[in-house]
Amino acid sequence: MAPAALPGLLPLCVCLLLTSGLAEAGKLLVVPMDGSHWFTMRSVVEKLIHRGHELVVVVPDVSWQLGQSLNCTVKTYKASHTLEDLNREFVRFADAQWKNQGQTLYSVLMTSARGFFETIFSHCRSLFNDKKLVEYLKESSFDAVFLDPFDMCGLIVAKYFSLPSVIFTRGILCSYLEEGAQCPAPLSYVPRILLGFSDAMTFQEKVRNHIFHLEEHLVCPYFFKTVVEIASEILQTPVTVYDLYSHTSIWLLRTDFVLDSPRPVMPNMIFIGGINCNQGKPLPEVSCLSLSKIGIIWLWIFKKIFLTEL
Template sequence: MAGVWLLLSLFFFLGSAEAGKLLVIPSDGSHWLGMKHFVEELGRRGNQVVVVVPEASLSMGPSQNTTTLTYPVNYTKAELEASLAGQINTILSIDISTDLAKFQAFIISMDVLQRFIVRSAEGLLFNEDLMKKLQDYSFDAILTDPFEPVGVIVGEYLSIPAIYMQVNLPCGVDTLASKCPNPASYVPQRSTHFTDQMNLWQRCVNLVRTLMQPMACRSMHTYADEIASRVLQRKTSIVEIMSRAALWFMRSDFAFEFPRPLMPNMVMIGGMSTKKPKPLSQVSSHNYMCM
């Protein structure tokens, strides 16, 4: 059902009567693996899908029924893997035994993520030939995962409708950018490990975390905001750009989350698998009895 909603929504932007042109700028790792089969299906159905990826990545590369464009970056795949492993170890080694420790872990994780998510931004955004080529395509829309904000900036630069497909980000940028209500009395902040039934102390901690969301997002996107301002030649921020999103595809499911408000252009599409499932093996009644 989630896949049907996703495809219908994308067809709405690409045009239902004729094939459309879709620019795809994914994020690396599981972010791309969860998006890949939808992108390939759109290409199979006759849409012109152009996927832009860095030359060195963990998992991204050519995909079926799409055109892949690459851009150079100043690191190798081995260096990327080593850097990611070090950053993950840093986050996992942080003490979260108390509420104060959890808050300190949150601040440290913002700093770690900031360095990771902008590593390839300049390689694409300041590649004049490739950016000119993307302009010449005259895309109908861009589909991107805002975990790495390069796609957010490209969509604004090209002035095309932006469709964001994301997993929840630590600073709650989806809530801030969309102006979505976020009542701190019953919507627990991410990484607090609270539930929707908090005691008075937990509600106070959750309120403080909620009030600090804008500061956390500014901290997390400091470098990205600077790059966006240089590319667009005006003072701006990632949160401001994302506030103009046409659609949000939220890779989460109410079955696994506490109830919270959503804006009309937000669609829960569930936790998408990273690959197509294989058919179940056939088990005969004889085999079952032998077990």
């Protein structure tokens, strides 16, 4: 987190999310993640475009849905893998989740998930290998980077160009949300996200919560090893995952405070409610007359049965 930059970033966040024509439009660099993450972020991107903000979306040339049908500038770069590679790794990852339910954090991060996420992580090296694109981004004078943190390339881009970063997420594995935002999360009261405990934990659950937190610190550095290597190579200095997340200026959390365990939050953590992949359809209208007719029918059936039995 960058406290010194926070007062200047809050008006930017309000400008991006709340105003419509009442403030000067901003220029935003968008670094999304493919799959369902993009369906969720796309609704916000389209709203920002509609409100007159200038957006540049940077995507690999191999993806499922990224950047399609957007009324803004979309810049692509050559990916190091094919669509078949992406499909194969995702199917392997998805199948493992169904077949091995209840598996440990180690088995999830180091086996089934690692291959898929390393394919995603490799995008960033490909982006910075495109020198023409990097020069374009450097000269474009963006106000901020709007990113999905699961890809993590947006974090590297923001740090490389020294831009404020706005994270759009439901949550982050491995305690990096709390550590990156410098947000207290006492383990005796705040359960880890994958355990499914409530805030009223038993003694045994509190012990398990502490052990799981220790597992995160042991396993997660190996899971993010590729990201750290790519980031250190691009930034020309040794970095850690914490270094990348701590650069975040605004955390837009796609959840509601009342749905999570009670916990302290920092001023730059903003709850924006749940945003689903598709816009929900309105409930059908039901008139009181229709309900009355249904009640009369049920009453007639009840009397018919009751009188018959008598």
